[in-house]
Amino acid sequence: MAYARDRREIRALIASHKRWDLCFGLLGLLALMVGVLTFVALFVDMAIDGVPRLTLDFFTSFPSRRPAQAGILSAWVGSCLVMLVTAAFAVPLGVAAGVYLEEYAPKNWVTDVIEINITNLAGVPSIVYGLLALGLFVYQFGFGQSILSAGLTLALLILPVVIVATREAIRAIPQGIREGAYALGGTQWQVCRDHIIPYSSAGILTGVIIGMARAIGETAPVITIGALTFIAFLPPAPLKPELPFVSFDWVMSPFSVMPIQMFNWTSRPEAAFHQNAAAAGFVLVLMTLAMNGLAIWLRYRLRKNIKW
Amino acid sequence: MSAVPGEIPAAPQSAAMTARLAYRRSRILREKAIELLLFLAALVSVFTTVGIVYVLIKESVVFFQHVPLLDFLTDTQWTPLFDDAHFGILVLLSGTLTSSLVALSIAIPLGTLIAIYLSEFAPFTVREVAKPFLELLGGVPTIIYGYFALLFVTPLLQWFYPELPGFNLLSAGIVMGIMIIPYVASISEDAMRAVPMSLREGSYAMGATRFQTAVKVVVPAAFSGIAAAYILGISRAVGETMILAVAAGMQPNLTMNPLEPAATITAYIVQVALGDLPHGSIGYQTIFAAGLTLMLVTLAFNIAGHVLRKSFREAY
Numbered sequence: 001m002a003y004a005r006d007r008r009e010i011r012a013l014i015a016s017h018k019r020w021d022l023c024f025g026l027l028g029l030l031a032l033m034v035g036v037l038t039f040v041a042l043f044v045d046m047a048i049d050g051v052p053r054l055t056l057d058f059f060t061s062f063p064s065r066r067p068a069q070a071g072i073l074s075a076w077v078g079s080c081l082v083m084l085v086t087a088a089f090a091v092p093l094g095v096a097a098g099v100y101l102e103e104y105a106p107k108n109w110v111t112d113v114i115e116i117n118i119t120n121l122a123g124v125p126s127i128v129y130g131l132l133a134l135g136l137f138v139y140q141f142g143f144g145q146s147i148l149s150a151g152l153t154l155a156l157l158i159l160p161v162v163i164v165a166t167r168e169a170i171r172a173i174p175q176g177i178r179e180g181a182y183a184l185g186g187t188q189w190q191v192c193r194d195h196i197i198p199y200s201s202a203g204i205l206t207g208v209i210i211g212m213a214r215a216i217g218e219t220a221p222v223i224t225i226g227a228l229t230f231i232a233f234l235p236p237a238p239l240k241p242e243l244p245f246v247s248f249d250w251v252m253s254p255f256s257v258m259p260i261q262m263f264n265w266t267s268r269p270e271a272a273f274h275q276n277a278a279a280a281g282f283v284l285v286l287m288t289l290a291m292n293g294l295a296i297w298l299r300y301r302l303r304k305n306i307k308w
Numbered sequence: 309m310s311a312v313p314g315e316i317p318a319a320p321q322s323a324a325m326t327a328r329l330a331y332r333r334s335r336i337l338r339e340k341a342i343e344l345l346l347f348l349a350a351l352v353s354v355f356t357t358v359g360i361v362y363v364l365i366k367e368s369v370v371f372f373q374h375v376p377l378l379d380f381l382t383d384t385q386w387t388p389l390f391d392d393a394h395f396g397i398l399v400l401l402s403g404t405l406t407s408s409l410v411a412l413s414i415a416i417p418l419g420t421l422i423a424i425y426l427s428e429f430a431p432f433t434v435r436e437v438a439k440p441f442l443e444l445l446g447g448v449p450t451i452i453y454g455y456f457a458l459l460f461v462t463p464l465l466q467w468f469y470p471e472l473p474g475f476n477l478l479s480a481g482i483v484m485g486i487m488i489i490p491y492v493a494s495i496s497e498d499a500m501r502a503v504p505m506s507l508r509e510g511s512y513a514m515g516a517t518r519f520q521t522a523v524k525v526v527v528p529a530a531f532s533g534i535a536a537a538y539i540l541g542i543s544r545a546v547g548e549t550m551i552l553a554v555a556a557g558m559q560p561n562l563t564m565n566p567l568e569p570a571a572t573i574t575a576y577i578v579q580v581a582l583g584d585l586p587h588g589s590i591g592y593q594t595i596f597a598a599g600l601t602l603m604l605v606t607l608a609f610n611i612a613g614h615v616l617r618k619s620f621r622e623a624y
Contacts, residue, residue: 289447
């Protein structure tokens with residue numbers, strides 16, 4: 001009899017433990033749902049308020065005191081130009097730094113300092129980069145409150161992302177590739193240029209896209225260097241009819257960007273401007289989601305396809 | 309060419325050799341130059357740090373010549389732009405800490421739960437879908453969250469608690485917490501997944517359930533990684549700007565009550581940057597002193613995290 005009772009007790013114990021497991025599993029799923037549902041609520045809320053404002057005029061009008069006529073022309077043009085400068089600096093610098101750290105760097109304290117430094121920079125609040133840019137680029141170097149200053153600031157901000165992605169992509173290349181190239185008499189740079197960088201380019205691209213998606217949504221550092229919140233003109237065009245067909249006047253132009261336009265409209269009391277903010281936010285979210293989604297898809301493809 | 313067979317033509321060969329040597333030398337030179345260029349690119353990150361420290365300290369030194377450090381740390385008012393100027397950083401710090409506490413009390417429990425669920429409980433398909441989704445969530449610009457806090461969460465909270473002011477630390481903190489969840493969850497999950505399978509198998513072999521294995525074996529083993537995730541979450545919360553600038557108001561307010569509006573260090577910097585302060589004025593320098601404080605707070609948390617990680621590190 002004692003045996004039977006023991007067995008019953010053990011069964012009860014097991015059942016109660018299993019219930020615990022189930023409860024905890026449900027709790028975890030619930031927590032996950034909180035995150036997912038918040039995101040859905042955010043997206044839907046913004047879409048309901050903003051989508052009616054998304055006409056062609058919204059993209060081709062300057063900001064205005066009358067909410068119904070206001071648009072995001074100067075904001076999206078500014079965002080695109082700033083991103084151009086950011087990419088022009090962050091990509092070559094980040095890839096070069098990544099290649100150096102993986103392929104060239106000797107094991108010494110200088111390398112250690114650089115590595116620790118990159119890890120720590122990723123944790124520096126973005127507004128501090130804004131202060132750096134305000135003190136250094138805007139006043140010390142005299143770039144002023146221009147597209148160049150903003151692009152450089154955001155380039156420094158996403159540099160760690162690009163460097164880390166480059167290093168990870170390079171690390172995935174098997175040693176045999178390098179050895180084969182060296183055996184044929186290639187120099188270190190030839191190996192990097194003709195093999196290491198091309199083979200890691202998809203991984204690097206993933207990192208660059210994620211970095212750019214972050215840069216396009218960054219508001220605080222760009223406000224800190226003094227981007228305008230109300231601007232009714234475009235920077236000078238980068239292309240011109242006479243020789244040499246390109247002009248770089250636009251890099252020194254004052255500007256606004258999408259998130260700042262949205263911030264400006266959000267902080268106004270009138271509800272009509274909040275609708276504009278929702279519309280601008282919707283465009284911004286779609287842009288960052290598309291970029292991040294592309295990067296995630298690219299990485300997924302990469303993981304599946306590459307067999308060395 | 310009337311060379312006798314068997315005789316070594318000396319002059320042409322030496323010319324070829326010099327050419328080869330010159331080529332070799334230029335090749336080595338070019339290699340060195342490229343290595344130097346790449347090294348300089350890697351140094352940019354170090355220059356960034358040096359630049360940040362230089363700018364913050366340079367402007368703060370001027371600031372502290374006007375304002376004694378003791379006043380800065382103990383004054384209970386922050387009115388740098390008034391005639392009767394007070395510079396008590398505690399006022400801004402209280403806003404930063406209160407909002408961060410609200411955010412962390414949401415992000416840490418939920419993030420940890422999600423991490424445990426994804427690493428120990430979730431079926432393969434759920435994890436494959438949830439991980440990229442969390443990543444997407446982490447990529448949403450913070451100004452979007454700010455809009456959400458001000459125009460969605462605050463009205464929602466006011467429905468429960470009508471006296472809540474339009475600007476408050478609570479809704480900003482809640483949304484900030486939700487924003488941080490993906491970071492905490494994703495890094496904690498990576499740490500838990502790195503725990504070797506044999507530990508789990510040992511635990512299961514002893515008759516432990518999933519829950520017991522997760523809480524008593526996996527979490528302690530992955531603690532150093534989880535601590536790193538928490539520290540990153542804290543850094544994010546302390547340095548977050550736009551959510552607070554939009555939803556928590558810009559009034560300096562010495563309070564630890566999340567139901568009140570209050571400015572944080574970051575919101576103050578934004579507020580000053582939006583105005584038109586002349587370069588070199590005391591108001592201009594306050595934002596660098598505020599930024600320095602922010603950096604020191606973040607640094608303190610990071611050092612604490614490093615110590616924590618070191619002392620709990622488990623090696624397998």
